[in-house]
Amino acid sequence: MFAAAADRLITQDKVSAVFGCWTSACRKTVKPVFERRDAVLFYPVQYEGLEQSPNIVYTGAAPNQQIIPAIKWTLDHLGRRLFLVGSDYVFPRTANKIIAAQTAALQGEVVGEAYAPLGGQDFTAIIEAIRRTRPDVIFNTINGDSNLGFFKALRAAGITPDRIPVMSFSIAESEVKAIGPAMLDGDYAARNYFQSVDTPENQAFVAGFRERYGKDTVTTAPMEAAYFGVMLWAKAVEEAGSPDFRDFRAAIKGQSMASPGGTVTIDPITQHTWKTVRIGRIRRDGNFEILWDSQRPVRPVPFPSFLPKGEWLQFLDRLYRGWNGNWAAPAPKEAK
16 A cells, blocks of 8 residues: 555655655565655654665664664663564564674673564563563564553563563654553653753754644654654755756755754765664653763664675565565464
8 A cells, every 4th residue: 555655646646755654564665666766755764774775765763873772771771681572574573683683792682582463462472471581671673552562461460660671662752642651651762852852953843843733742753753854855955946856866965954853964875864862761741761862963874784785685585585575474364
């Protein structure tokens, strides 16, 4: 559906650019469409890396701007025995391969790894594995509303942040609000932006967002990345004097601005974004207490250097083939 919609936007609606996709499975499905049509997608979500396309501007985090710094911080501050849990598609599978390699290099230990179907709510077996292995920390790459089922199952089993904290990579203020801040109070997330960032640009961003969408709405890292993606696109179009991607594609490279989360710059080589890295702890009011940040924008590295690029691409190909030509595992068959 995403691929068909993208093709329609490009060929029938003649759009200047598309801002969209959420999961990496969706992005990878539309990527060939944008390349075939020589159009541009601005992708605003943190992701697993291992990709670089001349037809995608990546405004979310690469692995070295979220996953890899969080590993070091966690091993230094929370514990050295990790349990990895994720949704069963390309982002968590790849993220956990990166996490396992970096954890071993830093002399930590991965004591377990488990996956649930996208959208799944049954975490009985995974919770039992966590209880059995007794990790110091859970690394969470679950996506979407499955997080509600996961955290409910954790709390029902008596697993709380003071016993085994969770470091999440796809939890932001909107998920905290939906799940309930009281349930997540004390757990952690690695992001590039939090609503609690204390800068004039972010104060104006949050105030403007609430004025338009309501005083109880929250801003999140993907929202901020989507916002500055539109702003940088507009600057490139203005400089080129044309909304046609063939005219502004050179102008988008190197575009920079003071975004709500700090200075961002489109790297001219990779078309990924230089951005600040942050670690936050969830508070009972639904915001994040920022515990650490990189102090400056970090250069994006789409392909982690501990494996050659060719081996990363072979890893992705094995996943794709193993899922019968898809970027997510097939849904399990219902028991009769």
